[in-house]
Amino acid sequence: MAAFDLARFRHLLRTRSLGQTCHYAPVLDSTNSSVRVLGQQGSPEGSMVLAEAQTAGRGQAGKTWISPPGRNLYVSVLLRPPIAPAQAPLISLLAAVAVVDTLRQEGASCGIKWPNDVLIDGRKVAGILTELETYRDTVRFVVVGIGLNVNMPRAALDRELGMIAPTATSLQAALARVLDREAVLASLMASLEHWYETYRAAGVAPLHEAWEARSLMRGRRVRASTPEASWQGTAEGISPSGQLLLRQDTGETLALTSAEVRFIHDPA
Numbered sequence: 417m418a419a420f421d422l423a424r425f426r427h428l429l430r431t432r433s434l435g436q437t438c439h440y441a442p443v444l445d446s447t448n449s450s451v452r453v454l455g456q457q458g459s460p461e462g463s464m465v466l467a468e469a470q471t472a473g474r475g476q477a478g479k480t481w482i483s484p485p486g487r488n489l490y491v492s493v494l495l496r497p498p499i500a501p502a503q504a505p506l507i508s509l510l511a512a513v514a515v516v517d518t519l520r521q522e523g524a525s526c527g528i529k530w531p532n533d534v535l536i537d538g539r540k541v542a543g544i545l546t547e548l549e550t551y552r553d554t555v556r557f558v559v560v561g562i563g564l565n566v567n568m569p570r571a572a573l574d575r576e577l578g579m580i581a582p583t584a585t586s587l588q589a590a591l592a593r594v595l596d597r598e599a600v601l602a603s604l605m606a607s608l609e610h611w612y613e614t615y616r617a618a619g620v621a622p623l624h625e626a627w628e629a630r631s632l633m634r635g636r637r638v639r640a641s642t643p644e645a646s647w648q649g650t651a652e653g654i655s656p657s658g659q660l661l662l663r664q665d666t667g668e669t670l671a672l673t674s675a676e677v678r679f680i681h682d683p684a
Contacts, residue, residue: 419486420468421598428602433462434493434612435605442468443485447492448547448561455494455549455557463494464605484576487568488586489601492561495612501550504558505658505673508532508546509627510615511560514607515542516630521603524590527632530651530660530677535632538679539585541565562604566595620656628653638662640675647672648680 422440429435437460444450444467451465469485495507512532519526519534519541526536534542545561565586568576573584587595615623628634633651640647640662649664659671 420466422466425598425601428599429605430602431462431605431609433460434609435462435464435602437463439463439465440467441465443471444469444490445471446561447490448545448559451492451494451559451561452547452549455496455559459494461494461496461557462609464491466491466601484568484572487572488566489562489564489597489604491564491601491604492559493605493608495558495560497555497558497612497616499555500553501548501555502657504546504548504555505531506615506620506623507558507560507612508544509654509658510611510623511544511546511562511608513623513626513630514604514611515544515562515564517607517611518600518604519587522587522591522595522600524587528627528630529679530631530633530654531658531674536585536590539583539590541585541587541590560608564600564604566597566600624654624656633660637680638677639680640672640677642675647675651677 422438426438447465447467447470451463454463467490470490497507508531512528512534515534516526516528524536526534526541529535532544533540542562542564547559549556565584567588568586570589573586573589611623634653636651638651640660647662647664647670649662652661652663652669654660655671659673660677662670662672664670
C-alpha cells in the first residue's frame with residue numbers, strides 16, 4: 417500500500433481551480449469537517465482536503481464511511497456557487513455525474529442510484545456527501561465530500577467493510593487490477609470542474625440530462641423511506657430540481673426531496 421504521491425498528483429492535475437490548493441493529511445477525522453473550516457476562514461473556491469484515512473468519515477443520513485488507510489480516496493472540495501440553498505442538491509447530482517464519468521474512463525460499468533451513490537453491478541463503490549453553510553437566503557459555500565473505494569481487493573472489502581457495508585465494492589475488485597490513485601483523483605477533479613462550470617454557465621438542463629443518462633433508476637421498482645414514512649413504486653427519473661419522481665402502485669406520483677432508496681429484489 418504505497419502512500420499517496422501528492423507531488424505526482426499535482427503534476428497530473430489539469431484544472432483551473434479545483435484541487436490547485438490541496439491540503440493533505442495522513443489521518444483526519446473528516447475531510448468534510450476540515451473543508452468547512454477552510455470555508456469559514458475564507459479559503460478560495462476549489463480548495464481541497466485529501467486524507468489517507470479518516471477516523472470519523474461521514475456518509476448520507478448520518479451513516480459512517482469506513483475509511484481504511486492507503487487504499488482509497490477520501491477527498492472534499494470547497495465550492496462557492498452563487499445559488500440559493502434550495503438549489504444545493506444539484507451540486508450533489510453533478511458530483512455523482514463527475515464520479516461516474518471518471519470511473520467509466522477507467523473501464524468501470526457503473527451508474528447512479530438516487531441521489532448520488534455510484535454502483536458497480538449493484539454494489540456501492542463511491543458515496544458523496546454535500547454540506548452547505550448559509551447566510552440568510554444565500555449559500556456561503558458548499559462542501560463536496562467524495563469517498564471512493566479504489567484499491568481494495570475482495571478479501572479486504574469483506575474483512576474491513578463486510579459487517580457495515582456488505583454490498584460495497586472497489587475499482588480493483590470490479591476491474592481486477594490495481595489503479596493509479598493519483599491519476600484517478602486528477603481525472604475526478606477535472607470531471608468535477610467540467611460539470612460545475614457547465615452548470616454555472618448553462619443551468620440545470622444539461623446537468624439533468626447527464627444525470628438521467630447515467631442513472632440506474634428509471635423504470636426500476638424501488639422502496640423509498642424516511643423516518644416518518646415509506647413508499648413503494650416505480651422510479652420515473654428526477655425533476656429538474658433533483659427530486660426523485662416515484663410513481664406509486666396507487667398511480668399517484670410523488671416528488672421526494674430526500675429518502676433512503678433501495679431497489680426491490682436488489683441487494684443495493
